[in-house]
Amino acid sequence: MKLIAFIVILFVQFLCVSPALAKPLDKVNVQLSWLHQFQFAGFYAALSQGFYKNEGLDVTLLEGGPGVVCNEALLHTKVNYCNATGSVVQRRVAGEKIVVLASIIQYSPVVLLTRKDSGLEVVKDLIGKRVETMSAGLPLVSIEAMFQSQGIELSQLDNREDTVGIDLLLNKTVDALYGFTSNEPYQLALAGVEFNAIRPLDYDIDFYGDVIITSERELELYKGRAKRFRSATIQGWRYALKNKVAMVDHIIEHYSQNKTKQALLAEATVIETLMLPNLIQIGHNNIERWEATAATLASINTIDKDYSLDGFIYQENDVESTYRSLLWIGGGFILLCWLIGILFLNNRRLAAEVQVQIVGKKNLQEAQDAAIIQAYTDELSGMGNRRSCYEYGAQAVEHTKAHKEPLSIIMIDIDHFKKINDEYGHAVGDEVICTIARVIVGRVRETDIQGRVGGEEFAVILPDTDIKGACSLAEEIRQALESTSVVVDDVTINITASFGVAAFKSDRDDICSIVKRSDVALYRAKAAGRNIVKTN
Structure with missing residues (x-):
């Protein structure tokens, strides 16, 4: 049996690596969408760590920049794969035979930046103004969509091409x-320039990054290659996020010195926040x-209403995986014929062992998946839990420091919750918690961080929100709760x-210090008679 097992292992290894060993490495060109920076760290890692080579690929990365646009024509002539944005769906609907392999950055980092002293704060303020809305002579789709969502056509603006750096904003050319x-935003903060950020996401333009x-x-034409490229790139991203400092050093040494180490590390923090790797599998296409x-x-x-996305999203069971499937089927059949006599004598024992392994692996994977979800979710309310709030809240605070944006935290505590439990029982208390959770979740943004952090205590972390905005939301939630009730046995x-609100004040702040100030405000609310919003 040991000899059989050894032969089977050798054969399986042969099947796994044979596509790479059977011929020289496939030469593949990849077009990046912008200049070398941490935004493409997954590609760099896949190269430096040999992930591409292990998949039989010889990959060349082509630097992008202003005017670089990846379309079907480029994919047919110069490159095999491109890094693009979520707005690429427009090209597919327009008839280009483009396929999206993987979604890497879950939320778009696209933003329009104005000087604080300009008074330009919302999209309507930009009518008639000099705005970077174009790339290679074509509208930037998410920017155009943001304006059109507010009833503004690009023809109402003084449209300009996107550029590198912040100089045009500093000298007021745009x-x-x-x-x-x-x-x-990091560059502007270093230059000491206060700015406003106008983001498509704030206008419900929620595209992939x-x-x-x-x-x-x-x-x-190249069956199986896309699957191998996708797998190696995702592996590269996992490595890059776990080794951000090493990857920043690698970028500076091998790709570009245009950004400082501090700037690249700040970029890495934001990129990881936008990717949500702890919640969403890297590469997942929703x-x-x-x-x-x-x-x-x-x-x-922007596109026809009778659009179709058929064929746009890559499926691993597409025709390109047929080669590997046939290889396994054919190889397995040959192996089966060769070993059938011996396996017939040992089939019961072998089947039992294999079944145990399969069940064990399946149970382990299910347990791991459940553990990840459980680690960040409050079981009763379905909201985030304390760990979720503090971990993602810490990332949000670091983002706030890097980009000089506001951030506020609301702490919420149910009034007289012990009395409810004592008089009506814990089952009713649980229903009250779930009711309040639904009210909170129904009123926060997707970008906000919310969770149950204690028995009857909840937290809402609001990136890019000042204390005035946080108080307004707290009052809205308070009024909604006040008009909500739970009915039990006709009772x-x-x-x-009660609500306590506090805001980020300085770079000395961390998630714990802001929560502490929010708690102090919460105590004041309770001391003032409850059912009220207080700030600190």
């Missing part, structure tokens, strides 16, 4: 600079999210809560 939240695309032609993006574009007449239980 009124609104196109950039990424991971780059230009970075995605990897290829062409249907690539999938048809079909409903892509449909929502297309629906948004259709609603503002109506009215619900109220």
Whole structure:
């Protein structure tokens, strides 16, 4: 049996590596969308750590920049894969045979930046102003969608091409600079320039950030290659996020010295926040999210309303995986014929052992998946838990420091919760908690961080929100709770809560210090008679 097992292992290893050993490495060109920076760290890591080579690929990364646009024509002539943005769906609907392999950055970092002293704070303020809305002569889709969502056509603006750096905003050559939240805000902060950030996300333009695309032609001509490229790139991103400092040093040494180590590390922090790697599997394509993006574009007449996304999203069981499947089937059949006599004598024992392993692996994977979800979720309310709030809250505070944006925290405590438990029982108390959770979740943004952090205590962390905005939301939640009740055995239980609000003040702040000030404000609210909002 040991000899059989050894032969089987050798054969399986042969099947796994044979595509790479059977011929020289496939030469592959990848077009990046911008200049070398941490935004592409997953590609750099896949190269430096040999992940591409292990998949039989010889990858060349082509630096992007202003005017670089990846389309079907480029994919048919010069490159095999591209780093692109979520707005690429527009090209697919327009008839280009583009396929999205993987979604890397879950939320778009796209932003328009204006000087604080300009008074330009919302999109309507930009009518008639000099705004970077174009790339290679074409509208930047998410920016155009943001304006059109507010009834503003680009023809009402003085449209400019996107540029590198912040100089045009510093010298007031443009009124609104196109950039990424991971780059230009940090540069402006270093320059001592206060700014406003106008983000498509704030206008419900929720596109993916970075995605990897290829062409249907690539999938048809080079079967199995896209799957190998995708796998190696995702592996590269996992490595890059676990080794951010090492990757920053690698970028400076091998790719570009245009950004300082501090700037690259700040970018890395923002990129990780936008990727949400602890919540969403790197590379995951959410079909409903892509449909929502297309629906948004259709609603503002950027694409036809009778669009179709058939064939746009890569499926691992597509025709390109046929080669590997046939190899396994054919090889397995040959191996089966060769070993059938011996296996017949030992089949019961072997089957039992294999079944135990399969069940064990399945149970382990399910347990790991459940553990990850459980680690960040409050079991009763379905909200985030204390760990979720503090970990993601800490990331939000670091982002606030890097980009000089506001941040506020609301702490919420149910009034007289012990009395409810004592009089009606813990089951009713649980229903009250779940009711309050629904009210809170229904009123916060997707970008906010919310969770149950104690028995009857909740937290809401509000990035890019000053204390005035946080108090307004707290009062809205307070009023909603005040008009909400739980009915038990014909008895109506009215619900109220006390609120404490505090804001980020300086770079000396961390998540704990802001929560502490919020708690102090919460104590003041309780001392003032409960069912009230207090600040600190």
